[in-house]
Amino acid sequence: MKKNIILFVLFMSLTSYGQKKVYYTEDFKELASAKDATYYSIYQESKDGTQRTTYYLDGTIRNSDQFSNLRKHILNGESVNWYKNGNKESILLYTKGKQEGIQTRYYENGQIKRTENYKNDEFIDGKCFDQNGLEIAFFPYYVKPEFPGGMQEFYRYIGKNFKSKNNAKGLIKVDFVVEIDGSLRDFKIKEGLNYDMNVEALRVLFNSPLWIPGKVDGKDSRVKYSIPITIK
Template identity: 30%
Template structure:
């Protein structure tokens, strides 16, 4: 009996070790960072140890060329939930920025560089008492000629990326006076007024030359009858499979378009038995939302939700 026991243990040990071998997952992403096919991708993402249940996962994004674009840690493996320090790179290999995140929100100081390696800025994300980001302070800024234009929170600031450009005065770290900018992707411009860091009002002009006054820079989409009604609808309408002991979470993303319609639902993870397709059916059967806005103009917004399933059978 003793020798047989040893033999059984000998067989189990290598099987257990093999099952715990870390396996990475690779997905392809388009120019808007939505998952796509290999033929249409602009970036790709590697999530290490994807097959293991961990508190965090090492995630790296790459340009199509294979050059590292981003490196950091995610609290989840099926979608990016940023936590801790992230480093971003230009495609020439130079560092683009270093930032820290808490629950996917930037927190503390962020340092940025131009593509040629020259220092660009030091900004700081300030938190309020409930832990959310309340203000962004511009501490230092150098223009493309390597002339420092903001010194210890005072001066002229200019920001530009792939999507937008804006410029104005910085006073004690914050926006002040008249600011002007434009959105490169959506082809609209805007003028805003600030006073000691507080946003007062703004007017945007869209591609058809129509003006849109606004008193809130950005608003998220929301169900017309409220978020509680939305979740209640999902709970009442979702047909849970009659499978004994079935439970878990479905992760799904969708877009609320500029008209408030739910489109492009995508299953990130389901628990089988058609639960992902049922989630899509329920979502797309729900009525329209109040669309999200940026600077008074309706925009598409990507939304993600988990749906918890527990069979009663």
């Protein structure tokens, strides 16, 4: 009897962490089935968190990430991306959501492209290489978009152009995308005050001067950005 109880407890511990399969479009909008999907992800729960592995529909692996908290998107452990040909694109390391240690990126032929050393999410140093393995001048992998003149000028622009529609005070937080041409698109209110004040924030952002676009791996790129606007 005691042996049966032990076996039952062991069985329950092994089956309490399940798997689920989720289909996604090319821009990672969730779908109910494989129809119109580009990718699918397998979610594996464990005592350490959630392992998410994403594949193309033909079964070719795309990326694998370990989360200590999936809902809050807190990465913890190794995050690996692959090219479609099966070679690794990057191996990134995280501790409690922060980059920690050597982050390595590769060319499609398998040659190391760059290494960057981080401590507690702070960049320490790095190296860049050409496709033949020769070291070249270092440049950062990611450069944030920037308002002309910096954030001080941005908030000066907001203060000059934002017209309060009522007496509401507080924070409006807006997510958007800075396009390659510097224009702002795809606005989303993440935290707001009321309809009229939120619309005014969107109006001011939509009419913003062109930003200096962000860069990814040395190339101008569409980059997501988030801005808090405090109304006093």
